[in-house]
Amino acid sequence: MRSPKYHRIADDLRSQIRQGQLAPGDRLPSETATAAKHGTTVPTVRQAMAVLRAEGLVESRQGIGTFVRKTEKLQRRSRNRYGAARGRDGLLNNRFRHKIVFAGLQKVPDYVAEALGVNRGRAAVVRRRHLFDDAGNLQEIGASYLPRSYAEGTYLAKPAVVPKALFRCVEDITGRRYTHAQDQWDARPATAEEADAFGLTLGAYVMHVLHTARDQDGGVLEVSESIWPADRLALVDEYEIPQQDTGEPGGSDV
Template sequence: MTTGLGNLAPKYQRIAEELRREIRAGTLRPGDRLPAETALVARFKVSAPTIRQALGVLRAEGLVESRHGIGTFVKEDRRLERRSRDRYGRARSDQKLLTSHLRHDIVFAGREPASARVADAMGIQEGDEVITRRRVLYDKETSNPEEIGASYIPVEIAGNTFLEERQVVPKALFLCVEDFSGKKYHHARDQWVARSATPEEAATLGLAPGGQVVHVIHTASAADGTVLEVSESIWPADRITIIDEYPIAQEAELSDMPSEV
């Protein structure tokens, strides 16, 4: 059993990762029944409770569902996973778009006044010009809309470049911004909000009126504090799982912005 979690991870997590990889690769397709518990016990050489823990992880992630008396199946409508901390490193390695598994439709590219939210994140005045790239992302197989997105880049970085043109960029957008700015993305801040979709968002994403979305505002800065990009992503709340894995501090730490939940 080979996984990306390393040998220090609990066995059930390593098994979940192995099965998760097979689902993503299409070895186990939507609607497929997973091998019986006894077969998984024999394959991974672990106890039945360990297998049940692994399947519980996949159920919690929305990847599989158990049908009483029948077995465990890959969900037909499984959720997309976002692992924010892994995205930049993967794109630096393969030079692909951050969401290369989806089809990108660029619906606008050019200059527009910064909204209050974007201006606040960038440290500029509301109404100042920024380079904006708006997109809708679709499942490549079904053509179902999966995400509404937008990126906002300072004019001094992206002005008079191909980022003002309505074309899919040749590699991850942040790599293009790094090329133009001469600076590396160093720090990121994600602000997550769950809310009702606007009528326009509901129409684009195929939601019922009042449907719920998850909206993230992502601010990326260079080591010197320069804001290189502000981006927004909006997903139907019932189609996405947000996964954040990080080391847990072993010593007392103080934060300027403590958690309230």
């Protein structure tokens, strides 16, 4: 079966953007011109534009028109983040301005409880943060969940930006060292609150990473999560390729 006409219009414009026929900052043809080209109506064209806005490819400017978005993707290089932060002062992500919007004891979501290895309904020391660029635009929503056993009653439970990377603060307090980390990535539609905070169209996707850090004995030191608009992020993973069988399961091929 043929796809709906607004999907075909979106496909055509998306192809032009990806092939460079429409460059970042270019104004798209008017709705009436696009409708005439495809032999359809303006409402159908508007449906196509809504799809492209949800994908982060275009933006509409009131009274002016619709333009190809200029996007500079953030790069997250998970494997070298800790090593790079050990050699300098400042926060783990020192590119953006940090605002702590909450710090203190709070019940954690079930998926965080599972990662922490605690029963559902338990509380942890939670630090919720927003990261802003130089223009004041929200770029990341994040939270760190710290076991009460070491974090309760410390400065980590207070709503202030810590003096250095959080993992270094945790190591100082506990005397334990971060030695192993796991990142679980998911792409999902933004919640209404996330869409409003990031200025996204409802239905736009975000990337959500759940990060679990452990010490040399396998104890969980921190669980954190970060959320970004999907069109603003590129995950970069560089690693050595084993030259012999490691005996480890490979999981599903993707």
